[in-house]
Amino acid sequence: MAEDGRSATEIAYKEIRGHLLDRRLPPGAPLREAELASLAGVSRTPVREALRRLDAEGLVELLPRRGARVAPWSEQELEDVFALRLRLEGLGARLAATRASAGEAERLRQLAEAVAIASRRRDARRFDEITRANNAFHAGVLAAAGDDWLRSSVGAVVSRALVRHTFERYRPVDLRRSLAHHHELADAIAAGDPDWAESVMSSHIFAARRVLLSHRAQADRTVAGANE
Amino acid sequence: MAEDGRSATEIAYKEIRGHLLDRRLPPGAPLREAELASLAGVSRTPVREALRRLDAEGLVELLPRRGARVAPWSEQELEDVFALRLRLEGLGARLAATRASAGEAERLRQLAEAVAIASRRRDARRFDEITRANNAFHAGVLAAAGDDWLRSSVGAVVSRALVRHTFERYRPVDLRRSLAHHHELADAIAAGDPDWAESVMSSHIFAARRVLLSHRAQADRTVAGANE
DNA sequence: TGAGCCTAGATTGCACACAATTCGTCGCAG
């Protein structure tokens, strides 16, 4: 757990972020520097720098002189995140349709297909692979948009949303719809139609919002419920 | 230059940020930790933490093992920032119109008036005061929107845009239009009309974009030219 | 019995020292 090519700060960042994203460190949990340091196998200094970065990304809350804790979530915030993604990724899709080269459009088609392929897996890594492919597709759209600022803004928002966004609870119909959106989006961008592209992306995010919010509501209703 | 109530990290952050915003540290300039440390009167440790934060905000670029430099700007990036602000602040205005209480709406009217008052100054601090009042107004709109995520996203984008956004080159007609937008926006929010509010905010940002981009173009055209 | 103070342990904030890496420069060979 010691020697990597990566820097200690990056090791700490990745390690802590991983624990945040899969909820091994649940929202609201206190984060002590010494613990995280031994967890990542580095000293407190890189841990502190990683925490600063995670704070800037909104994944943790930094209270002066009182340490850090995993950023908590509210229903309202979750709604707000989707409203933000709607605007930002909508803009991204629009720009991509305007600026994408033929090669980039083709690449988006491949990335969309990659998500579909991942979704046909049936093994343990299925949802990890779907998530990875899905992220790659969305990153591809933003790359085609050619706006670094937009990309970093979306990255900041989505990295927070990622804590919630798991495909495990998608019903088959939801997943099929999501895949169809990807293909349609790739077509819209290839066609160079910004209105179409933005519209599809909006639908895509509205649909995701519905799935994740209803899942959350369901989970809240069945706190001590069945194992599902 | 030593004893403050503030923490060393905050001193370093504010100090460096100040130098960035008023261009004492110009875009592209290299930032050496030791220099910044003696500049702020603290050690390298808090300087490093401040640089991480400024990197996350996009004001500086952090190159691994090669130090930091003031984030450079391109014409394209400037365009992109306005496209982003259009979406984000447009959303903020919409939410504010939906969620703002009567008291908040009234407060926005006061903030709009404060900008107008600042613009009537004729002393040396005129533009500083306009900037401060203008920021307060926009912050007020976002506060009324009640979306912390949106606020932090806008904060990230605008803090970068601030490097460019000076009121000094606004013509009288531009400034009057800007003030009118503020009042109209306050009215739209007070009326609880989200479409109106977003529309006004969009106009406001389009207008600002035109002023700052044309100013830039003009400045480029008259590099060795007349005194304006 | 309860409220408030006070002490002790734990934790963060900061400075400093050293290790690792990079960049510039000088020398040498072709």
Add this chain to the structure above:
DNA sequence: CTGCGACGAATTGTGTGCAATCTAGGCTCA
């Protein structure tokens, strides 16, 4: 004269120690 390589100064990366501060628990006093 030019290109390549190696050395050295400068700069960043990381670990560690100490001081400041916060939290928790018990103790005192009303």
